[in-house]
Amino acid sequence: HERRKPFPNDFLWGGSTSAYQVEGAWNEDGKGPSVIDMAKYPEGTTDFKVASDHYHRYKEDIALFAEMGFKAYRFSIAWTRIYPNGDGEVNRKGIEFYDQLINEIRKHGIEPIVTIYHFDLPYALQEKGGWSNRATIDAYENYCKTLFEHFGDRVKYWLTINEQNMMILHGEAIGTVDPNLKNPKKELYQQNHHMFVAQAKAMALCHQMLPDAKIGPAPNIVTIYPASSKPEDVLAANNYAAIRNWLYLDMAVYGRYNNIAWAYLEEKGYTPTILEGDMEILQNAKPDFIAFNYYTSQTVAASEGNEEDVNQTGDQHITVGEPGVYKGASNPHLKKNEFGWEIDPVGFRTTLREIYDRYHLPLIVTENGLGAIDQLEEGDVINDTYRIEFLRNHIEQMQLAISDGVEVFGFCPWSAIDLVSTHQGISKRYGFIYVNRDEFDLKDLRRIRKQSFYWYKQVISSNGANL
């Protein structure tokens, strides 16, 4: 067995959620609709109107997080609670809600980690072109300013945008772009550029307004394997890693377009319009850390240009191919979960090493976890041993990465409590805490501690020594 170094003493053990997936109260207290509220849901799955009803039960939920021993809690603020129309008038009640939430979190000695924007763009902005419209950059910057002003005295860690790379690679699935557009990819890469500029402005503003706070990006980053040692497969993996991972982090950290990704954009005719001054804004902003989400590695092979190599699904964790560049492949060495996602703890260690090798910034894991159909047994028992095994194996590999010299300062798995999955309803559960409701039957929404709750509690109290 390899020797593992202990976790740092101030390691931020915690859990994650996002506003639209956990809060509910979708139109209460002045909240405006987001693109999520207006989206169509896959048949047989619930919408996000009630979700886990955290909006009304946050005190009970935070108390349960505290009981697990959370050192940190990563959640997102719903832009549409603060600005129902994306910009314009501030909604006082929205500010009040997050004031109370943040105070409650801090009361229990938990460090709040705030995602500024997690997929739920205000619908009013979407109607004016969303991220295709440069005005959205200003709306986002103004929204950030309001958050820093109101919550900056109590929030030290900020995340700019959740999984910008998944929004771009799976634009149709996440609703960022109209799938009927003639050239949706060209449009998506224009939106991508605007999000980059928005992120850079947020980082600069945060440093200016809150000198003691820290801010960073939160993409989904995973190691990419070639399907074989065939040189063309290796090249395809190299291309895909640039387009999927490094495009986003090179921009966040160095303020420049990754050369391989840029060559791809040129070849395909997807290059965005860059206005004078944009590159300067991008180069002048620097993150303090890198946050990233990891669920599984991906494997790709060379594509000979076959149109079928595009494998668009509603699932942002399944590789979407690009004819002539790469195509998704499955990894024969990995087992899959019940939703078809591969499970790869060693790939997690490799990912941590790769990111740190490239950027030498402190890392925090803001999502990692197992979606499963849990069974509520008699006596309020949920025996989610599969989730414990998944997390144990990933924490072990994270510890090995730390032993390799990678600087990791926190782990906030998905999800702190059951919530509605992005595309697969509430039945696909991730939490340490069970929420008693079904897809369409809200039941009593009561909170029940799963086996993983007790397990994670002792992981935290032993600072990761007792896995």
Ligand code: BG6
């Ligand atoms: C991440 C998102 O992509 O994966 C979360 O940031 C999401 O919002 C999580 O819920 C798990 O994916 P899914 O599709 O199983 O909910």
